[in-house]
Every structure is written in C-alpha cells, then in structure tokens.
Amino acid sequence: MLTDSPAKFLLVDDHEPNLVALSAVLSRDDVEMLCARTGREALELLLQHDIALAVIDVQMPIMDGFELAELMRGSQRTQHVPIIFLTAGPQDNLRRFRGYQAGAVDFLYKPIEPDVLRSKTGIFLDLYRQREELARQRDTFITLAEEKARLLRERDEANRRLRESEMRFRTLADSAPVIIWMNGPAGCEFVNQTCLDFLGIDHLSQIDVFDWASHVHPDDRDQAAAVYRKAVEGRTRFEASLRCRRRDGTYRWIRSVGMPNLSADGEVLGYIGASFDVTESKEAEERLQRWSVDLERAVSQKTSELLQSQEQLRALATELNLTEQRERKRLATELHDYLAQLLVVVRMKLRQTIPLVTGERIPELLKDADHALTQSLDYTRSLVAELTPPTLKEFGLLQALTWLATQMHRHGLAVTVRQDAAPLPLPEDQAVLLFQSVRELLFNVLKHAKATEAAIVLTVKDDNQLEVVVADDGCGFVTAPQNRPGTTANRFGLFSIQERMAAMGGQLVIESVLGGGTRATLRTPYWNSREKPEDDDT
Structure with a gap:
C-alpha cells in the first residue's frame, strides 16, 4: 500500500563506488536513496529523515558500522530502524554475532547477490509501509x-450541530481503509462502507437484520463472543482475532479493537471499534513458525x-593410544630379543x-x-622398561604402577601405591590405557604441582x-576452566585423558584447592579379565 511520500533508504559506505552500486541495485520509484560516506553523515541524515531501512558497511574509518548501529539503538528516534550489515571481510561467526x-x-x-539484497530490502520496505499504514489507521480510529x-x-446539544457532526463522522469513516463499527444496546448501530x-x-x-455469527468461522465464534462479553462486563477495551467470511466466500483473519462508549453515569452504551485485515501478517507468522521448526530440526x-x-573420533583416539602401546611393545621386544642379546654376546666374547x-x-x-658395553646394555634394558614395562603384561596393573612409583622416585617425587581391593586381573587394553593415564598424571604433577609426595x-x-x-600435596589450582593455569599442552593432556576414559565408558574427575593439592580420579567400568563380556566393543 503506497503512501504519499516515498520511503527512504540510508546507504552508508566510505567508498563512493560502493554507494553508487548499492543505489543502482536498490533503485525503485517509491524509494529515495540517502547516501553517507561516514558515520557522522549518517547520524545527521537519521536526525533529518524518517528512515525505512539502513544498509551499513561494517569496515569504515573513525566510526565503523557496529559503533554506528549502537548509537542508532541508543536513540529513541532511530532505535527501531532495521539494519543490514555489509562486509567484505572473511566469514566470521564472532563478527556476525x-x-x-x-x-x-x-x-x-x-x-552481494543483487537479487538477494533486493528481496531482503523489499521485505523490510513492505514492513515499513505496513507500519505506516497501521499507524495511520490506528490514529484515524482513535480520532473517530x-x-x-x-x-x-x-447529544443534548442542538440537533443541527449533532446532524452535522454525524455526517462528518460518516464521511470520515467511509473514507477509512479499515472496517469501523459501532454497537449499541440493541445491536449494531453503524458500520462504514468498507465493512459493507x-x-x-x-x-x-440491511445491517439491522444481518446475522453476524454466520460470517464468523465456527471455530472462532464462542471465543470471540466470550471475549466481547468479558470486555462489556469489565467496561474495558475489547480486542480479539477471528476469521470472518468475505463476500467471495473466503475466510480472512480480522483483528478487532473496540473501546466502550460510557454514559455520564458510567454505564456501557455500546462499543466503537475498528477491524483490520491481518491475513498477510498471520500467514507470515505461520511461515516463520514453520521455518523455526525446520531450523530446529536441522540443528538437531x-x-x-x-x-x-x-564418538568416532573418540574411538579413533583410543585405537591410536592402543596402537602406540603395541608399537612400544614391539620396539621393546626387538631391543630385548635382538640388540640386548647381541650386546651380551659381544661382552662375553670381549x-x-x-x-x-x-x-x-x-x-x-x-x-x-x-665397561661401555655394560653401560649400553643397562641403557637398553632401561629403554625397554620405558617403552613398555614388562611387569604390566606379566604381573598386571598394580605391579606396573609400583614399578612406575620407583621411576618417579628417581625424578624426586615420592609415590606410594595402595590397593583397597583384591588382585585386579584386568583386560590388557584396559590396563594399558589406565597405566598410560596414571603415568601422564604423575608427569603433570612433576611439571606443574611443585609436589614432593603423591x-x-x-x-x-x-x-x-x-x-x-x-593425589598430590602440591600447590593446587582453581578448577574453573577459564582460570585454570597451565600451558595449552597441559590442558590438551588432561583432555586426552578425559577422552580416553570416555572411550572406556568412564570419566576423569579433577578436584583441586589452591595451596591444598590436587586429586585426580579415574573411573571406569570394571570387568575381571576372566569375566569380561564377550562383546569387546562395549
């Protein structure tokens, strides 16, 4: 619906060629283009004109598009102007947010795709026109x-003045593009030409014998009547949405608003109101709801x-860990069975x-x-133990952790091992992952905790x-993720342990107090290796 004056688009860009291109793309007879090359020029135009839509470039000197938008939102005059941002920068979710x-x-x-930009600006232009029209209709209705x-x-005044006033009212009502109606004690007293x-x-x-209920959709009759009766009983504003059958047989969504007409004694003489065809708005709302459902489905x-x-990455990470341990075991076997034996033979011959x-x-x-051969042999045996402790396979997790504690003693960390349960015949894969996790935790204690005992x-x-x-007696830390100290590698180490435990169906729990030490708990489902379920993938 056209208005007397064209709508105005505000185009803001610090490059003149961009303004010319935007003006050409968005040019139409019912729109006036206002161009600004700086944020200050844009603010001056916003104070001088009513803007239907602002198209703003993000990257501008002195005042960028975000700052201009914040100033617009801070002003009552411009806070409702819709803004479309344009940028030539890389796609960045943080900038979009x-x-x-x-x-x-x-x-x-x-x-920019011209058709996409024209389509989007066209939507906001239609919304601007509708807001203008609704505001004008509202003002007209209130005045009437x-x-x-x-x-x-x-009405006790002179009959001549009353007749002239009634004639003026009818003329105004008939010229209004919305339905205007007036109810009295006996029923409908007046409707304008738009309603007819x-x-x-x-x-x-013919309005005296007109059956209003027959034109209201059957599903809306009772609700609309109840809302009207409630408004009459409370002498309050009447407002309802209902579907009404038009002369061509189609149902249109109508929003009716009415105010009570009270006598000098406060009695309700009737209601004066207006009705607006909001079918297009309802359809747009339903489309938005459908899009919202589709969006939620896509997000899900x-x-x-x-x-x-x-889950796939977690399984892959677990397999990589196990592969690493198998390769360590293979290298240790090669060193023990070949190199170490060869060194022994050479030493004997020597x-x-x-x-x-x-x-x-x-x-x-x-x-x-x-002597050099003896040192080489000792180093080879030490390297074999570092790659994969023989005690882990031969004697189980507890003995392997005990061996690990002796290795930590060499680095200056006193570690005690205690088992509050019967011997643990664990599956080999589970024992390897737990041993690797405990070893990484102890090395974290050495590097970061400043602890003497664990x-x-x-x-x-x-x-x-x-x-x-x-557990350790170190310096501890604040457990909130954003305040947790340590390098990126340290945080990644804890993350890898968490993923490792999750792959086994367990979890890693960190408890720490600043100055009071740290307690790391590894929890995982436990099966005796002789009772482990047949499905190893569980």
Whole structure:
C-alpha cells in the first residue's frame, strides 16, 4: 500500500563506488536513496529523515558500522530502524554475532547477490509501509472513536450541530481503509462502507437484520463472543482475532479493537471499534513458525551428526593410544630379543679375549670397551622398561604402577601405591590405557604441582566401577576452566585423558584447592579379565 511520500533508504559506505552500486541495485520509484560516506553523515541524515531501512558497511574509518548501529539503538528516534550489515571481510561467526548483538536484522558478505539484497530490502520496505499504514489507521480510529464518544455525551446539544457532526463522522469513516463499527444496546448501530463492501451488503439499512455469527468461522465464534462479553462486563477495551467470511466466500483473519462508549453515569452504551485485515501478517507468522521448526530440526540433525563424529573420533583416539602401546611393545621386544642379546654376546666374547692378549695398553682398552658395553646394555634394558614395562603384561596393573612409583622416585617425587581391593586381573587394553593415564598424571604433577609426595589408590566400588585416584600435596589450582593455569599442552593432556576414559565408558574427575593439592580420579567400568563380556566393543 503506497503512501504519499516515498520511503527512504540510508546507504552508508566510505567508498563512493560502493554507494553508487548499492543505489543502482536498490533503485525503485517509491524509494529515495540517502547516501553517507561516514558515520557522522549518517547520524545527521537519521536526525533529518524518517528512515525505512539502513544498509551499513561494517569496515569504515573513525566510526565503523557496529559503533554506528549502537548509537542508532541508543536513540529513541532511530532505535527501531532495521539494519543490514555489509562486509567484505572473511566469514566470521564472532563478527556476525556482534552484528546481530548491535541490532542488525541481517548480515551479508560481499560480493552481494543483487537479487538477494533486493528481496531482503523489499521485505523490510513492505514492513515499513505496513507500519505506516497501521499507524495511520490506528490514529484515524482513535480520532473517530473519541469524536463519536464526545458526540454521544453531548447529544443534548442542538440537533443541527449533532446532524452535522454525524455526517462528518460518516464521511470520515467511509473514507477509512479499515472496517469501523459501532454497537449499541440493541445491536449494531453503524458500520462504514468498507465493512459493507467486505460483507457484501448493499445498504446500511440491511445491517439491522444481518446475522453476524454466520460470517464468523465456527471455530472462532464462542471465543470471540466470550471475549466481547468479558470486555462489556469489565467496561474495558475489547480486542480479539477471528476469521470472518468475505463476500467471495473466503475466510480472512480480522483483528478487532473496540473501546466502550460510557454514559455520564458510567454505564456501557455500546462499543466503537475498528477491524483490520491481518491475513498477510498471520500467514507470515505461520511461515516463520514453520521455518523455526525446520531450523530446529536441522540443528538437531547437525547435533546428532556432531555427536556421532565425536564418538568416532573418540574411538579413533583410543585405537591410536592402543596402537602406540603395541608399537612400544614391539620396539621393546626387538631391543630385548635382538640388540640386548647381541650386546651380551659381544661382552662375553670381549671378556674371553682379555686374558689372551698381551701388551701394556690392550687389556686396559678392552676393559674400557667392556665397561661401555655394560653401560649400553643397562641403557637398553632401561629403554625397554620405558617403552613398555614388562611387569604390566606379566604381573598386571598394580605391579606396573609400583614399578612406575620407583621411576618417579628417581625424578624426586615420592609415590606410594595402595590397593583397597583384591588382585585386579584386568583386560590388557584396559590396563594399558589406565597405566598410560596414571603415568601422564604423575608427569603433570612433576611439571606443574611443585609436589614432593603423591599417592595412587586403586579401589573397586560396589557398582563394578574401578576407581584409580592420583593425589598430590602440591600447590593446587582453581578448577574453573577459564582460570585454570597451565600451558595449552597441559590442558590438551588432561583432555586426552578425559577422552580416553570416555572411550572406556568412564570419566576423569579433577578436584583441586589452591595451596591444598590436587586429586585426580579415574573411573571406569570394571570387568575381571576372566569375566569380561564377550562383546569387546562395549
């Protein structure tokens, strides 16, 4: 619905060619383009004109698009102007979120599709026209209602003045583009020409015998009647939405608003009101609801896919950990079965040779070589133990943790191991993952906790949960994630342990007090290796 004056679009960009291009894309007969190259120019135009839509470039010197939008939202005159942001920068969700937070209704990236931009601006232009029209209709209705109520209260005045006023009211009502009606004690007393055209009634005199209920949708009759009766009983404003049958047989959504016409004694003489056709608005609202449902469905689907990907990544990470341990075991076996044995043979041969040689320096040099071979053999055995402790496979998790405690003693950390349960015959994969997690936790204690003592406690709970606690007497930390100290590598180490435990159906719980030490608890479902379920994938 057109108004007398064209709507105005505000285009803000610090590059003149961009303004020219935008003006060309959005140009239409019923829209006036106002261009500004700076935020200050834009604010001056906003104070001088009523703007239907602002299209603002984000990246501008002195005052960028976000700052301009915040100033607009801070002014009562401009706070309801819709804003579309344009940017040539990379697609960044944080920038998009900041744009919507600043009050934007849309956020587009250059290069802009002209048809998309025209479509979006067209929607906001239609909304602006509708707001203007509704405001004008509302003002017209209020003026007419107040005028009619005043005339009714002053009906004791001269008949000539009353007739002239009634004629003026009818003229104004018939020229209004909305339905205007007036009810009295005996029923409907007046409707304007717009209402007659809507209902298909030829003359106002026929309104006395008109059956209003027959034109209201059956599903809305009782509710509309109840709302009207309640308004009459309370002498309050009447407002209802209902479907009404037009002269062509189609039902249209009508929103009716009425005010009570009171006598000098406060009695309700009737209601004066207006009705607006809001079918297009209802359809738009239903479309938005459908889109919202579709969006929620899409989000739910993506969430499900992400959860599935997380499970796959977790399984892959677990398999990588197990593969690492198998490779460690293979390397340790190679070192033990080949290199260590070869070094032993060489040392034996060397010791057999020493008594057979003569000379002053040769026996001494051979002894030095024997000593070097002994050191090499010791280092090889140590390296084998570092790669994969033989005790883990041969004697189980408890003995492997005891061996690990002795290794920590060499680094200056006194570690005690206690088992509050019967011997733990765990499956090999579960034992390997738990041993690796405890070892990483102890090295974290060495690097970050400034602790002198630590303890490892193994417990089997009543609910078949194996609990391994690693506690220290170190400096502790604040457990809130945003305040937690440590390097990125340290945080990733804890994350990898969490994922490892989640893959086994368990969890990692960190409890720490600043200055009071840290307690890390590993919980995982426990099966005796002789009672483990047949499905190893569980």
